[in-house]
Amino acid sequence: MLTRDHWIAAGFDALDHQGYQGISAEQLARRLNVTRGSFYHHFRSRDEFVHALLTAWEADYADRMLAHAAAGSSLEDVLQRYLTIAAEKRPQRETAIRAWSRIDPLVAEYQQRVDQTRLSFAISACRARTDGSVDAELVGRMVHLCLIGGQESGERSMPAIFGQRVQQALALLRASSFRPS
Template sequence: MKTIERLTRNAWFEIGLQLLAAEGEKALTIDRLCQTAERTKGSFYHHFKSHDEFVTALLAYWQFEYTNRIIARVEQLEDLSDRRRELDRLAASVDSRLERAIRRWSGVDERVQLTLKQVDEQRIQYLAKLICELGQSDEETAHELAVIEYAAFVGFQQLFPEAESQWIERLIHRVTQLISSGK
């Protein structure tokens, strides 16, 4: 008899994020998660006490993987220009289906709305910090420029859901150039 490997919490989160991106938040039922994972509810409950606990942990995982981890990777680079390019590359590679699904979900779930607000603020603050470090402007102006750039990035994800990451990266770079030249 073949032994089935136990899923980790992170594996459950990855399954949840894939379902969310492909089918929306209504697909995040325990039954659907277990069906997709080919595991029993007992396996799910081994890691999570409830669906609510799963959702809360899933949101924390999304924030960590798609914001904190990206910032940490960028911060490892010493050269500020390299940081900027890497941030643009990593941002462009984020699954826009998932980002759009999170934004839609935030309209019907306060927990998601609060997490999304934290993520948006964290991303904008980091971008403003990077703009300041590059010597492009004072803190107030850097924050305003970061808001404009981030709004453009979110807009690209919304308007061009099927766009390739290289194209999004080029557009982000163009926005960066405009912002840099307009100090």
């Protein structure tokens, strides 16, 4: 029996392989080998489907991701987990949603909320695990931008190497005479 979850999984598969252009009732129905009417049996509209799809994405790519990162034992461990888990997620999905958010206000709302949640987490982790000599907001923002840049640049295909580079950068920052201006 086909459920809403099947449709959402098909939506994620479309994002992973076709980008946001694959998100239509017709294309998803073909992907599931059912009629388009089945889509409207589970969702009243495309917007309702998009809300359900992006709510699932937000739960996985923000809430669960950050819970995993928060379990780190040190700042370096927390931030490495933050970046590594993001790198290990399906990169096409994240890139597709970011591209989609540029043209769809509903998607932009979700993307902005996920970005803000992630940024707030990175800054809070830095504040909680550094002394006053480090500008926690600056470091948190840099790490957050590394997450986005790593996803967009292709570094995401090498999560272990990317995580090591972040650890090296944090070690250099700690060892330097870094003083916020």
